[in-house]
Amino acid sequence: MRKIVGLLLIFGFGFYLVTIIGPVVFPSSTGEKASVGVEVLKNEVAEVGAANTVTSVVVLYRGFDTLGEVTVLFLAALGLTLLMKGEKHLQAKLFDESFILKTGSYLLFPFMILFGMYIIVHGHLTPGGGFPGGVIIATGYFIIVMTSDVVRLREGLVSFLEGLAGLTFIGLGLVGLFKPADSFLFNFLSKGTFNTLLSAGIIPFIYAAIGIKVGSELTGAVGNMFFSPYGRQKDA
Amino acid sequence: MVNPILLIVVPLATAFFIPIFSLIWKGGSKYLALLAALFNIAVASELLVKVKNGPIHVTIAGYKAPIGIDLLAGHLGVVFALIISVIGFLVLIYSISYIKGGWLDRYYALFLLLLAGTTGMVLTNDIFNLFVFFEIVCISSYILVAYNQDSHGLEASIKYLILGSIGSTLFLIAIALIYMKMGTLNMADISDKIGGIDSASRMLIIVLLITGLGVEGALFPLNSWLPDAHASAPSTISALLSGFVIEVALIVLVKLTYSVFHATSILVFLAVLGVTTLLIGEFAAFRQENIKRALAYSSIGQIGLILFALSLNTEAGIRAGMFQIINHAASKSILFLASGYMILKTGSYLYKDYRGIAKKMPVSAFLFAVGALSLIGVPPFLGFFSKIQIIMAAAATGSVLNLWLIAAVLLGTIIEGIYFLKIVIVMFSGTGEELSFSGGAPFGAVLPIILLGLVVIAGFVFLPYLNTVNTSVAQEIVKHLSLAQLF
Numbered sequence: 001m002r003k004i005v006g007l008l009l010i011f012g013f014g015f016y017l018v019t020i021i022g023p024v025v026f027p028s029s030t031g032e033k034a035s036v037g038v039e040v041l042k043n044e045v046a047e048v049g050a051a052n053t054v055t056s057v058v059v060l061y062r063g064f065d066t067l068g069e070v071t072v073l074f075l076a077a078l079g080l081t082l083l084m085k086g087e088k089h090l091q092a093k094l095f096d097e098s099f100i101l102k103t104g105s106y107l108l109f110p111f112m113i114l115f116g117m118y119i120i121v122h123g124h125l126t127p128g129g130g131f132p133g134g135v136i137i138a139t140g141y142f143i144i145v146m147t148s149d150v151v152r153l154r155e156g157l158v159s160f161l162e163g164l165a166g167l168t169f170i171g172l173g174l175v176g177l178f179k180p181a182d183s184f185l186f187n188f189l190s191k192g193t194f195n196t197l198l199s200a201g202i203i204p205f206i207y208a209a210i211g212i213k214v215g216s217e218l219t220g221a222v223g224n225m226f227f228s229p230y231g232r233q234k235d236a
Numbered sequence: 237m238v239n240p241i242l243l244i245v246v247p248l249a250t251a252f253f254i255p256i257f258s259l260i261w262k263g264g265s266k267y268l269a270l271l272a273a274l275f276n277i278a279v280a281s282e283l284l285v286k287v288k289n290g291p292i293h294v295t296i297a298g299y300k301a302p303i304g305i306d307l308l309a310g311h312l313g314v315v316f317a318l319i320i321s322v323i324g325f326l327v328l329i330y331s332i333s334y335i336k337g338g339w340l341d342r343y344y345a346l347f348l349l350l351l352a353g354t355t356g357m358v359l360t361n362d363i364f365n366l367f368v369f370f371e372i373v374c375i376s377s378y379i380l381v382a383y384n385q386d387s388h389g390l391e392a393s394i395k396y397l398i399l400g401s402i403g404s405t406l407f408l409i410a411i412a413l414i415y416m417k418m419g420t421l422n423m424a425d426i427s428d429k430i431g432g433i434d435s436a437s438r439m440l441i442i443v444l445l446i447t448g449l450g451v452e453g454a455l456f457p458l459n460s461w462l463p464d465a466h467a468s469a470p471s472t473i474s475a476l477l478s479g480f481v482i483e484v485a486l487i488v489l490v491k492l493t494y495s496v497f498h499a500t501s502i503l504v505f506l507a508v509l510g511v512t513t514l515l516i517g518e519f520a521a522f523r524q525e526n527i528k529r530a531l532a533y534s535s536i537g538q539i540g541l542i543l544f545a546l547s548l549n550t551e552a553g554i555r556a557g558m559f560q561i562i563n564h565a566a567s568k569s570i571l572f573l574a575s576g577y578m579i580l581k582t583g584s585y586l587y588k589d590y591r592g593i594a595k596k597m598p599v600s601a602f603l604f605a606v607g608a609l610s611l612i613g614v615p616p617f618l619g620f621f622s623k624i625q626i627i628m629a630a631a632a633t634g635s636v637l638n639l640w641l642i643a644a645v646l647l648g649t650i651i652e653g654i655y656f657l658k659i660v661i662v663m664f665s666g667t668g669e670e671l672s673f674s675g676g677a678p679f680g681a682v683l684p685i686i687l688l689g690l691v692v693i694a695g696f697v698f699l700p701y702l703n704t705v706n707t708s709v710a711q712e713i714v715k716h717l718s719l720a721q722l723f
Contacts, residue, residue, distance in 0.1 A: 024413070024437045035419025036302050047299075064296045064305045068356070068368030071248060072375060075349060079379035082342050083390075159255035166252030170245055176298070177239055184241045185297040 049191035050124040050200035063185045077217040081224040105147040112140030120211030130207040134214025153223030165213035240309035247352040251345040258341040269344040276321035283314045302422035308361035311708040316358040324351045326684035333680040350376040381469040392464035403451030410444035427717040452485035456513040466532035471576030475569040478535040490546045506547035514540030518648040527587040545626040554710035556625035563618045570607035574600040577677035595668025597676035603689040608656035618695035
């Protein structure tokens with residue numbers, strides 16, 4: 001009996017919530033509304049000159065948020081390596097690698113890196129950019145790690161690249177602080193020719209830094225899950 | 237002019253640089269972190285002088301708000317940036333001798349990211365940017381709570397992670413609703429447009445925001461993570477989390493309620509919630525035998541008191557709340573830092589084992605007593621002035637409800653007094669023969685406690701100055717933001 005009353009109460013409260021929230025979340029009229037997004041779409045090509053408007057929003061209009069997001073990723077990777085310290089259980093192989101699998105993954109590896117770099121470099125022209133490109137590069141490394149036990153991650157190199165890419169992002173932003181712009185992340189380079197590789201000012205450079213950062217962070221995270229990153233045995 | 241964005245970007249860049257730097261000089265990262273914190277103190281104090289001529293508004297990437305992101309370094313932001321950098325700097329000095337194990341470079345990088353995130357939260361004028369910094373603060377706290385890698389720390393961290401993620405999700409949904417209804421993310425722009433939307437959406441947005449930020453701000457039903465997290469973290473991190481991280485979440489919540497959403501009608505609810513939080517925190521602290529858990533619950537109580545003061549809907553109330561935030565930041569940091577070495581030396585978390593510790597560690601024990609007395613509100617310490625301001629501000633509102641709430645606050649104070657005095661009496665009784673260790677805390681660890689102790693003991697000298705600054709903060713919070721004012 002009590003359960004039924006409880007259920008009825010929950011149902012009643014749920015119904016009440018739905019009647020309140022429903023019209024808020026799904027309004028009956030979805031007319032064109034004035035929003036920041038409309039303004040950006042109207043002025044983007046003239047102001048920034050990137051063929052991919054989403055990229056110009058991610059890297060310039062809301063570039064400061066992206067710096068924060070990159071930091072969140074940095075934190076997540078940092079936390080993972082810190083908390084996985086000394087854990088070695090993941091070193092156990094899921095299966096014995098066969099010759100075909102190993103050779104196949106070695107063959108695939110350079111192409112995945114190349115594809116990742118292509119995605120990163122063309123971020124301001126086509127869909128994609130630093131985040132997906134970095135993930136593709138890390139995936140290439142992940143395949144190698146999964147299929148072969150001889151590859152060791154050069155942690156020094158990875159954290160060097162990671163830090164350098166982050167500093168490049170901030171450094172490019174700090175250049176904008178100089179006169180006459182006096183604004184962090186100001187696009188101080190010329191717009192170039194629309195829809196070519198070197199266009200949209202600092203966007204390709206920042207996105208390349210983001211790509212390197214994401215790629216090295218995820219590579220480091222994957223590597224650290226497989227090889228204990230801290231207090232490594234001397235005989236390893 | 238110094239750009240306030242440096243307050244965020246410099247610690248961030250230093251945190252990125254630390255992994256590279258540690259390849260060159262292992263163990264040098266602590267000095268880098270100290271430098272960054274020192275830089276922030278310098279910039280924040282310069283801005284504190286500048287901000288008298290009005291809030292400093294900077295755009296990012298050169299796009300005017302509401303298209304781009306902007307920072308608004310008003311009194312609130314600058315005062316908090318100063319509190320954060322000063323406490324951060326002192327705790328860093330303490331860390332050098334206290335934190336020995338673990339992956340040290342990573343500790344300092346996380347520490348700086350926590351500083352950068354909290355500073356960003358108080359400076360930004362964009363609600364999504366606020367969310368990004370909020371995430372940085374949350375994630376770095378999750379990791380730092382588990383830094384010791386013991387089972388308590390990991391358990392507390394997971395608990396914190398789950399509750400914190402739910403809070404962040406609700407916050408994000410609120411932001412999505414805001415953008416859907418108003419087409420903007422700029423706080424000043426939202427403040428202009430909030431009157432134009434229907435009341436159901438407005439209510440939903442505010443409820444989601446209060447719940448989302450309330451998890452990090454440790455409001456009553458949402459704070460079950462706090463005692464575990466603050467008690468299991470390394471003492472340095474407990475000092476930071478109690479000292480300013482919860483307060484930043486709380487002040488941002490209050491700022492949004494007043495100056496962005498103009499939701500003054502919800503403040504009565506927040507005031508009652510604050511006093512409930514206070515009573516529950518103090519009653520729970522009373523029952524604790526573990527010193528860090530007692531301090532953590534006392535933080536919940538203090539947060540409740542601060543929320544009560546901030547929700548009085550008067551300038552005097554907010555001024556008193558700000559004062560209490562400053563007092564709590566200094567006093568609670570003293571308590572956590574002083575107890576850090578007591579725990580380390582005695583090897584026990586239970587304060588009944590600290591009998592006679594005042595003979596062995598006189599400075600730490602004395603300053604612990606100072607911090608405790610200041611939190612209780614004993615004259616002439618800083619806490620007396622802040623607590624009396626809160627009670628006078630509440631009485632001045634003239635509402636009967638507030639009189640009852642004052643009575644509850646006083647009841648909470650009595651309980652707080654009993655358990656803090658119980659701990660202090662244990663520390664000062666006994667001969668010191670009971671304790672087997674020799675030597676107190678190293679000088680590097682005592683120095684920051686002494687400096688914080690000076691703030692609490694001699695703070696009343698600066699009372700007029702503190703009052704002017706807090707009044708400006710209160711005026712800023714009460715005033716409605718508007719885009720037209722910024723340009």
